[in-house]
Amino acid sequence: MNLLEVLRNRFQSVLENKVEDPGRYIAMVLPAQNAQFGDYQANCAMPLSKVLGKPPREVAADLIAEVDVxxxxxPPExxxxxxxxxxxxxxxxxxxxxxxxxxxxxxxxxxxxxxxIVIDYSSPNVAKPMxxxxLRSTVIGDALYKILSFLGHDLTSDNHIGDWGTQFGMILYGYRNFVDQEAYKKEPVAELSRLYRLVNKLSEYHTTVEMLPGLEWKLGEAEQAVNDAxxxxEQDDKQGKKQLKKLRSDLESIRQSVTKAESLVAEIEEDEIxxxxxxxxxxxxTDARLETSKLHGGDAENRKLWDEFLPACLDVMNVIYNRLHIKFDYSxxxxxxxxxxxxxxxxxxxKGLAEESQKAMCVFLPDFKAPFIxxxxxxxxxxxTTDLATIRYRVETLKATSILYVVDARQGEHFQMLFGTARRWGYENLNMQHVSFGTVMGQDGKPFKTRSGDTVGLGELLDEAISRAFSI
Known part of the structure; x- marks a missing residue:
C-alpha cells in the first residue's frame, strides 16, 4: 500500500466538492518533516481559507470532519x-x-x-585505463538501471565507449614514433596510454609556444590599460574605482596565464627526454590530428592498427566491469x-537547422552564445554529431521513449544544447535527462586529467579498498 497516495485520495474526494482545482491542494498532503508532528501533514487549510472565505483553523476542522481516515x-490534530x-x-x-x-x-x-528507457553510463575512452x-558514472548508472527495472520499466543499458576520437590520432602518431615494443607486448594498454600522454604533452608544448607571443602582447596591453586608468x-571616483578593479583583475588573470605558459615551455625545454x-x-x-583524419577517412594502415589496439583495450576495460559485477546490454x-x-x-x-559559420557547420540555439558545432x-x-546519431538510433532502433545520460556536471551545457538541437530536429516528445553528479578532484582541487598522468587507476583503487577491508 502506498500510504501517501491513499491519504491523498481520501482528501481528494472531499476537496473535489469544495474547489474547482483540487490538485494543488492535494499535493500539500506530505510526509511530516518532524516526527513530533506525526507521520503526515495536510498543509492545505491556509491557502484554502482565501478561496473559501473562512479562517484556516475552521477550514482544517471542516476537513477533519469530512475526510475519513x-x-x-x-484522530487528526x-x-x-x-x-x-x-x-x-x-x-x-x-x-x-x-x-x-x-x-x-x-x-x-x-x-x-x-x-x-535507454540509460547511458560509464562511457570511458577505451585507449586509456579506467x-x-x-567510478561514479558507472555505479550511479548501474543503480538507476536496477531501480528503474525493478519499478517495471523496460531498460536498455548502453556503454557509449570512446573508441574513435582524437585520442586515437595521438596514439597512432605515438606508436609510429615512440613505441617501446617490449612494453607494448607486455602490457599494450599501459604503453598506449603512455604514448597518449607523451604526444599530448609535446602537442601542448608546441601549441603553447605558438600562443605565448599573443599572450605576452595581451599582458602588455593590460598593463598599459591599468597604468592609464x-x-x-580621481580618488573619489566610484565608477572609476570599479573599472580599475576590473582592469586589475583582468591583468592578474592574463599574468597567471603567461606564467603558466612560460613554466610549461621551460619545463619541456629543460627536460632531458x-x-x-x-x-x-x-x-x-597537427600531425596527430592528421592521423585521426586518416583513420576516419579509411586509411588502411591506421585502420589495421586500430583493429589491433581495440581488443586489448576492451579486455582491460572489461576486467574492471567484471570486478564490479556490471554488465551492459550494448557497448x-x-x-x-x-x-x-x-x-x-x-x-x-x-531542415534549415545547421548552417555554415567560418567554414564549420553549426546549429545556433536561441539561449546559447556559442554554436553547437x-x-x-x-x-x-x-x-x-555522434550524440545526435546516437539519439536517432536509440529512438528508431531501440524504441526509446526516454534517454538518461549519467555524466558529470561539467557536461551540463553540452547536454542542454544536444537536447535543444534534438527537439528541433524532430524528437520533441522524447524525454531526455542529464543525470548530473560532481567531479572527482585531484589533490590540487582540479579535475583529474588522464593525459597528464595524474589519475588514480580504478583497478588500483579497488585493490586498495579490498586490502583495507581485509585488514579490518
Missing amino acids: SDLCE IAGPGFINLKLKTDLLEQEFAKVFTSERLGVEPVASPEK HVGH EAQF YGPLAAAHPNIH LGESFYQPQLADVVEELKS VQKQDGAFTYA
Whole structure:
C-alpha cells in the first residue's frame, strides 16, 4: 500500500466538492518533516481559507470532519494556524510491515505505465585505463538501471565507449614514433596510454609556444590599460574605482596565464627526454590530428592498427566491469555511428537547422552564445554529431521513449544544447535527462586529467579498498 497516495485520495474526494482545482491542494498532503508532528501533514487549510472565505483553523476542522481516515490514522490534530497532523495507527504499521516483510517486491508496486528507457553510463575512452573518475558514472548508472527495472520499466543499458576520437590520432602518431615494443607486448594498454600522454604533452608544448607571443602582447596591453586608468581616475571616483578593479583583475588573470605558459615551455625545454623530442617533432600537434583524419577517412594502415589496439583495450576495460559485477546490454562506441554522421549533418542542413559559420557547420540555439558545432572546418565530425546519431538510433532502433545520460556536471551545457538541437530536429516528445553528479578532484582541487598522468587507476583503487577491508 502506498500510504501517501491513499491519504491523498481520501482528501481528494472531499476537496473535489469544495474547489474547482483540487490538485494543488492535494499535493500539500506530505510526509511530516518532524516526527513530533506525526507521520503526515495536510498543509492545505491556509491557502484554502482565501478561496473559501473562512479562517484556516475552521477550514482544517471542516476537513477533519469530512475526510475519513479512521482506518489509517489516530484522530487528526490541528496545529498552529491550520496544519493537520496525521499519525498512522500502530496496528496498521504492523500489518503493512508484515506484508512488506513477506513480499518478494518489498511492497513496491510496478509502475502503471512502463517506459522504454535507454540509460547511458560509464562511457570511458577505451585507449586509456579506467581511473577513479569513471567510478561514479558507472555505479550511479548501474543503480538507476536496477531501480528503474525493478519499478517495471523496460531498460536498455548502453556503454557509449570512446573508441574513435582524437585520442586515437595521438596514439597512432605515438606508436609510429615512440613505441617501446617490449612494453607494448607486455602490457599494450599501459604503453598506449603512455604514448597518449607523451604526444599530448609535446602537442601542448608546441601549441603553447605558438600562443605565448599573443599572450605576452595581451599582458602588455593590460598593463598599459591599468597604468592609464590609475593616472586618469580621481580618488573619489566610484565608477572609476570599479573599472580599475576590473582592469586589475583582468591583468592578474592574463599574468597567471603567461606564467603558466612560460613554466610549461621551460619545463619541456629543460627536460632531458622531452626537450629533444619536442625539437624533433615540431608539427606533432597537427600531425596527430592528421592521423585521426586518416583513420576516419579509411586509411588502411591506421585502420589495421586500430583493429589491433581495440581488443586489448576492451579486455582491460572489461576486467574492471567484471570486478564490479556490471554488465551492459550494448557497448556501442563512437565508431559504430561513424558511417551515419554525414547523413546527420545533411539532414540538419536540409531542415534549415545547421548552417555554415567560418567554414564549420553549426546549429545556433536561441539561449546559447556559442554554436553547437556538428562538423569542423577540416570536415571532421564532432561529439555533437555522434550524440545526435546516437539519439536517432536509440529512438528508431531501440524504441526509446526516454534517454538518461549519467555524466558529470561539467557536461551540463553540452547536454542542454544536444537536447535543444534534438527537439528541433524532430524528437520533441522524447524525454531526455542529464543525470548530473560532481567531479572527482585531484589533490590540487582540479579535475583529474588522464593525459597528464595524474589519475588514480580504478583497478588500483579497488585493490586498495579490498586490502583495507581485509585488514579490518
